[in-house]
Amino acid sequence: MSTVQRPPTASAALLTDGTTVTIRPIDPADRAAVLALHADRMSEESRRLRFLGSSARAADLTADRLCGPLRTDGFALGAWAADVLVGEADYEVLDEAAGTAELALAVADAWQHRGVGTLLLEHLVHAAREHGLAAFEADTLAGNRAVHRVFTDLGLPVHRRYEQGEVKVRVPLAEADEGYRRAVDERGRAADVASLGALLRPASVAVVGASRRPASVGGSVLRKIRDGGFTGEVWAVNPHADQVAGRTAYPSVAALPDVPDLAVLAVPAAAVPAVAEECGQVGVRALVVLTSGLDAGQARRLSGSCRRHSMRLVGPNSLGIAATDPRVRLDAEFGGAFPLPGTAGVAVQSGGVGIALLQRLAWLGIGVSSFVSLGDKYDVSGNDLLQWWESDGHTDLALLHLESFGNPRAFARTARRVTRSMPVLTVDAGRSAAGRRGAASHTAAAATPTVTREALFRQAGITAARSVAELVETAALLHAQPLPATRGAVAVVSNAGGVGILAADACADAGLVLPDLPADLAARLLDLLPAGASAANPVDTTAAVGPDRFRACLDALEHSDAVDALMVCLVPTALSDEPESGLLRALLDGGARRRIPVTVVRLGQQVPVTRLRAADGVLPQYADPRSAAAALAHARERSRWLGRPIGADVDVPGCDPGAARRIVDAHLAEHPAGGWLDPLATATLLACYGLPLTTTVWARDPHSAVVAARALRHDGHDGRTVLKAYWPDQVHKSAAGAVRTGLRTDRDVRDTYREFTAAFGDRMAGVVVQPMAAPGVELLAGLVQDQVFGPLVVLGLGGTATDVLDDRAARLAPLTDLDLPEMVAGLRAAALLSGRPGSPPVDLPAIHRILAGLSRMADDLPQIAEADLNPVIARPDGVLCVDARIRVEPRPPFDPYLRRLRRPQGLPEEEP
Known part of the structure; x- marks a missing residue:
């Protein structure tokens, strides 16, 4: 202890x-x-x-x-x-x-x-x-x-x-760690929801800095609260005016006739800390700070007041908030239009994105339950809002645009629970190659921001769009239509063959399938459609099809069980320059709520996505088949997520975390700034987690290397050995010419040692002597501690070509029993591992054990900055790591599930 x-x-x-x-x-x-x-x-x-x-x-x-x-x-x-x-x-x-x-x-x-x-x-x-x-x-x-x-x-x-x-x-x-975490989760959710009541269901609001100028931020927000029909009391605070927007203005928050639940601050940055402290002293429970440009000292004082007086804080640099619940009807934001009431929860960090998102949702008729512009996100975060929407009884769709994550592992745990009851959509920003960090190991090089964010979203069941437009287009489908089955089988139906081919290509690019239709279904469709029609998939009804036959064709496909979704593509033709007058009406008369999802594509419409209203609901209508296909692909992935059982923590028997910690502590005691473990410490640490490193002998001189190689030959190996030159802070051995393989005699070993000495001089500390490993599939396995996202476990093709092939799968630790096979299956080269004619499968359970051991090691030892096992040779009779490198650095222990509020900006960090 x-x-x-x-x-x-x-x-x-x-x-x-x-x-x-x-x-x-x-x-x-x-x-x-x-x-x-x-x-x-x-x-x-x-x-x-x-x-x-x-x-x-x-x-x-x-x-x-x-x-x-x-x-x-x-x-x-x-x-x-x-x-x-x-x-x-x-x-x-x-x-x-x-x-x-x-x-x-x-x-x-x-x-x-x-x-x-x-x-x-x-x-x-x-x-x-x-x-x-x-x-x-x-x-x-x-x-x-x-x-x-x-x-x-x-x-x-x-x-x-x-x-x-x-x-x-x-x-x-x-x-009972998982049971304990669930209990902590529930307590955290209940406390979070209770703290947000004053923010999103206030009985009274004060606008501090409410100006008489209509174009001012404070004046605009006050008028929107008034004109939006807020059900509670609203007060204006302005020491330089008697009235603002027809309401009595008070000189300070302390002068108000009662204590407001919520205060909206639109005052200069220099005044924000004092106003926040005054709000806290009188008993205000929540702040929305619209002001931007606070310096570090102002940030510290603002955050300190909020913590000291139990005030939840949105912002600073916020566009504002809105809550459309009829019991509240609060619109305290300075965007261009009132949010449409509805059931979508929206949270954004960028005010500009928030305005655009609200506008596009309004075009689609998708209303908002609550809208929060997080701004600089000193306190209230996306995690808080997910828990609010989970509990508010009004929200059934969550839309997030987050530029940063305060505690990604806690966020993922919350999102994993929330996505079981409602779709959670976000924009996956920052995917460019410029995000790739410079790193010393192949594993760290693989852990780009893109990889880590994708791992977070995948494991949490979050639908990640590539743009705000794709986010809205996907929301339009998920909000209005049922989910498809997990096959992703789509039938494309068009009144012109060319657009059907474009739609088919778009589906294929999105990972969807256009199956061949069963013979009996194809025959039935040909009986229904005009001469010249095609009943292949895509289905070409021709321009001569009438409304009744068109609807009958869609009905037959819907009830056939051959497809999971319909994409209906309509274009104006010489026979009907307004499809709405015929085919479109037939489609709507058939109903919007079918057994399977239906998307409509109309090339040339001015708006990227709109909606068509039928008696029983709405159909999303897209200007481009690629948009419709992307939305269907996201819906299919959500269907797969919901059908996926909840994974269990993986068990790693025989671990010795105490011994592992002693190895790391000893290295950091000798090297306070951290660094790479030596080969023996690396081998010993891996053994603490059952990670199978090949027999490794450390030699500091030619004679010791010869003795070690001779002993390995006598131990039953095939007579060949490997020498690897080693020095501290070594990066890539092969690239440096520090590896020799296939050494058979004492003379080979002695000569190779002398070659290394001549090449690397005094920096060489010795050599690692290993037996030659039998050939197999070379893999890379490793972990890297991301400063924001936590530990990431990586699996991919290994060897000297690992960076060229770039075939990798990644998951954030801790891994579940479902993550292990999914990581293997996620490789493009998975067929090399699962077997093919003439080549039996490798030992997949052994690969799973390596991933589980890395996950456990990452959880136990946050001081491990990166661990690189490359190559790991996989064979039918087992797996064996033939080279490994581990770098450690001083880090305090961090429990991502411990209940605590995020560290306010401007104050020193509590944990990394």
Whole structure:
């Protein structure tokens, strides 16, 4: 067990009622606060339950214990609300060998039943696990129902033993991680939703900086709130005016007749911190800051006020927010038009994108449940809004345009849950080659921003469009039509053969399939259609088809079970220059809500996507078959996602994370800035996770190399050995000419060592001696710690051509049992691994075990910046890594699932 270390900084987190508290370690300067908590803020009954009896000195003794000199046998955390200590949780190590510690918890009477104790325990569990503890133990009175409820609700196993009126509680810390995470998720969701109520369902709003100038931001927002029919009270704050937009203006927030739930700030940047502090002091619960251009000091003060006074913050640099719920009808944004009421939740970072998105949604008749322009995103994020939409009872479609992710792993976990109940769409921006980082290993070079974002979206079930236009075009389909089956089989029906061919090509490019129609269905279609029609797929009805026959053709395809979707392509012809008058009307008369999704393509329409209204719904209508095909492909992928079972965490038996940590800690103790592990440390670390590195012997001189090679030949290998020159910070061995293979004799080994010495001189520290591996499929497997997204596990074709072939699959750790086969199947060269005539499949379960081991290693050791196993030789009888490199760097442990608010901009980072 490692020595207890106090975390360097504090974390803000939400209670069940949405109140913000600060969790931080208790230190000697907190003695007065600890004494006040136990002596003044807890009743005599609470103290009796806490201390298992009455004692006049209990509060003093506790303050002395928690605030004495820094100890290595215990740890204490406090929860502060507006600089007042409202709860504390601590442990003292009982048995270092067994990893057990005694737990104690106290919460002020006025703050009980608000989640203080549970939140403290979550953070204490995190600290205890990092310190190597295995279990908490606590002695409690049988009548202390509150603390027993806290233990029960925590989500970890709880074992109780009754002894003479007392209950001895034991809480194992290493068990039921997924159940515990689900419990933490639910508490986090409930707290998040409670905190956002004042923002998205306010009963009153103040616009601070509401100007009399109609073109001003503050004046515009005030008028939109008024004209939008906001159901609550709205006040104008302007110290230089008596009235604004027909309403009384007040000189300050403190002068208002009542405390607003929400304040919208449209004041100069220099005034923002003072106004925010005033809002917090009077009790405002949420801020929307429209102002841009805050400097670091202003950002720090704004964020500090919001944390201290439990205010949720949107912005700064926000376009504003809107909530169309009839009970609210709030439009507090300065875009060009009122958002149309509806069921789509929209969150954007760019105000310009937000305006364009609202406009395009309005063209389609897709209304908005709530709209939030996140701006610089100091606090409220896409993760918060996903949880709000999941719970608001109005939203059934989520649209996001995010330029950054505060905690991608927490976001992915939330999105993975939300996408089961509603489509979540985003724009995958930043895909250019300029995003590729310079990196020292093949694995790190593969971890481009594109790869990491795609892995995040794929694992979370998020529909990622390539542009705002594609986002809207896909939303039009998902909002109006059923999902297709997972095959992606499309029937294209057109009244002109040329456009049908264009549509068929577009479907193929999008990964959809145009199957041959069954003979009986084709015959039936030919009976229905005019002479000259084609019943192949695409189906060419010819320009002579009439409305009734056209509708009958679509009905036959819909009910045939041969296809999963219909793409109907209509063009004006000499027989009918207005398809709406005939074929289009026939299509709409057949109904918009069919068993399978229907898209309409009309070449030449002025708007990229519109909608056609029928009696039972709407049909999306596209100007280009490529847009329709892309939307159908996204719908097919969503259907596949929903049909995919929820994966389970992979088990990696026989791991030794303690030994692995000792290897990493020893290297960082000797090299504080980090660096590449030497070959022996690399081999030992991989062995801790069952990763199969070939026999590796380290030699520092020619004689040792000869002895090692001779021993390998005698161990049953085929007589050939490999020598690899090594020096610290070595990059690519093959490119540097530092690898020789096929060495058969002592003389070959001795001569090769001398060649290396002549070529590399004093920088060479020695050589690695290995047996020649049998041939097989060469793979690359590795991991890289992304500063934003966390650990990414990569699999691809390996060897010297790995960067040329660029055939890779990637997933963010931790991997599930479903990710393992999907990564293998996702390679373009998957057929090389799964077998083909004359070539049996390689040992796929062994590849899965390598990926699982890398995932576990990434989770256990955030200090591993990159690990590169290349090549990994896969054969029918197993897999073997013949070269590996691992780079470590100093990083504090980081739990992405620990409940805490994002670190405000302008303050030092708590974790990477």
